Amino acid sequence: MNTDLTALEKLDDGRFRACDTQGRERIFEAVLFATGRVPNTQGLGLEEAGVVLDKGAVTVDDWSQTNVPSIFAVGDVTNRIQLTPVAIREGHAFADTVFGGTPVKVDHTNVPSAVFTRPEAGTVGLSEDEARAQGEIEVYLASFRPMQTAFIGTDTKALFKLVVDKASRRVLGCHIVAPGAGELIQIAAVAVKMGATKDDFDATMAVHPTMSEELVLMRKPTSLTGPAPLARVPATVSRREPGAIALESAPLVPN
């Protein structure tokens, strides 16, 4: 993650030798190259209409309104968070605000998302680095082989991480790498969005034997970090692992 390829070579055995911009060279069975996207705004006449763009993306305010009051933009073209539910919510808020008489702003914080690889990755809220830049945090981490797949002899691993604000105990971020992480993070996102604290998680009874019970069973932080990061200790190993181990004033819109 967060690197770029400098060379990719297919080997005789079907695997790939990958070299990256950090000077690393490794052989993988599969390589995932995520390139990103750019807004397709050329030729729409936006510049001629005086609409401000930022690298092709339409610049909008919290109401999805551009600098030209009669022009709004929602979805990927605004390059806020490029996900289907976000585009839908932004469109809904625009319609409510401008046509429905109910001014609504979309809250772009704590938007959950998932990467549907195998295993899946799901995330909501701040990353460890983002949270650390804001102040003192605790990180709770569990990395283990889930019981239900270990029993059938697979080597599937799961990772659960909670990033917690040390002072308020509020859970700032939840990150899961596991089979079904997309489904799991959707539910965890409700708690994070509601402002749940680590104590709320701890007070929640576990569902046993599940993977996600780790979310309510991690008792000791694996790292305590603030603006000056402290030393990390290794991730915990699950004890359950077999084998032991609003309303505001509406924007002004011309008629």
Ligand SMILES: Cc1cc2nc3c(=O)[nH]c(=O)nc-3n(C[C@H](O)[C@H](O)[C@H](O)COP(=O)(O)OP(=O)(O)OC[C@H]3O[C@@H](n4cnc5c(N)ncnc54)[C@H](O)[C@@H]3O)c2cc1C
């Ligand atoms: C490969 C891929 C996988 C994705 N997977 C997910 C996922 O799993 N989950 C998720 O939440 N999001 C996913 N996304 C992102 C999601 O597709 C977008 O965030 C979402 O479609 C944005 O909706 P939108 O209405 O802003 O843009 P779009 O859905 O792109 O709609 C824009 C429409 O405008 C049309 N158009 C463009 N130019 C013109 C023009 N000049 N005149 C008239 N019409 C025009 C286009 O044809 C298109 O129909 C994925 C995106 C890609 C590319």
